[in-house]
Amino acid sequence: MSKFLKSLSRTLRQPFNSLYAQRRLKQYHSKQRSLEEVIDWAMKFRGGGYMTVNTLQIPAEITQLAQAVAGDQIQKPSSRSAPREAAHC
Numbered sequence: 001m002s003k004f005l006k007s008l009s010r011t012l013r014q015p016f017n018s019l020y021a022q023r024r025l026k027q028y029h030s031k032q033r034s035l036e037e038v039i040d041w042a043m044k045f046r047g048g049g050y051m052t053v054n055t056l057q058i059p060a061e062i063t064q065l066a067q068a069v070a071g072d073q074i075q076k077p078s079s080r081s082a083p084r085e086a087a088h089c
Helices: 002-028 035-043 059-075
Strands: none
Touching: 035 059
């Protein structure tokens, strides 16, 4: 019986949790954010209920990695992003 009630409770709360998560995501996309703000939002999304995102990673490490990746992309563009010329026979 307890398993049934838990399942029922989850089913009833899911639409509300989903709406709250969608509202938070819309709030996130409402303005431009710095890299630090993006990382903070990603680490503590707090979507609600079963749609909550948390992480235990250290924000400074994530920031350093993101800056290194962004720096690499600026200095060395990926060969996949370069336009390809069509081969003519």
